[in-house]
Amino acid sequence: MEIHKLDLELVKNGKLYKQLKRNETSAIYECYSKIDKEYILTSYEVFQIGIRKPTLLNGYEYPEAEIFPSNESFGRNAWSFGRRYKEKALMIFDSLNKPKEETIETFKDYKLKFFKNKIVVYDSTGAVSLKQKLILAAYYMSKFNLTFEDIKPLTTKQIIERIYDGLQNRL
Secondary structure (H helix, E strand, O other), X not given: OOOEOOOOEEEEOOEEEEEXXXXXXXXXXXXXEEEOOEEEEEEEEEEEOEEEOOEEEOOEEEOOEEEOOOHHHEOOOEEEEEOOOHHHHHHHHHHHOOOOXXXXXXXXXXXXXXXXXXXXXXXXXXOEOOOHHHHHHHHHHHHOOOOHHHHOOOOHHHHHHHHHHXXXXXX
């Protein structure tokens, strides 16, 4: 059974929320407050999407679903920005979707450790691999279905930049 996704519009705590942008792990909503019988844009809510496990409550079964953050989530994995701070809210949304420091991915017998501006390749002993460019090239080719001819003229720095760009474009 497919997980129930967040609604494009919802009402919570007397406010209307409209989804502005989202990906698999994060979302940004416009928040409207009712003022004089009219909804007025008051803020932007940026958050990491939570998941509610399937639950049986009072004899009713609730399926697994994405959930809007609780009030207690703000400051930890949810943030609110005033209506004049749309660009700041979008910047935070974008930052949530970049590889985090020390994100680790396994590729063949190597571990790739993603940092803000670089990727370090470790061999099976935990040492930094001397074959770093070769491993990154192979990883890049396999992850994005490329040939050696596609990457032959690239420097290690260009390969890393393209890996990060490719990961962002897949979200």
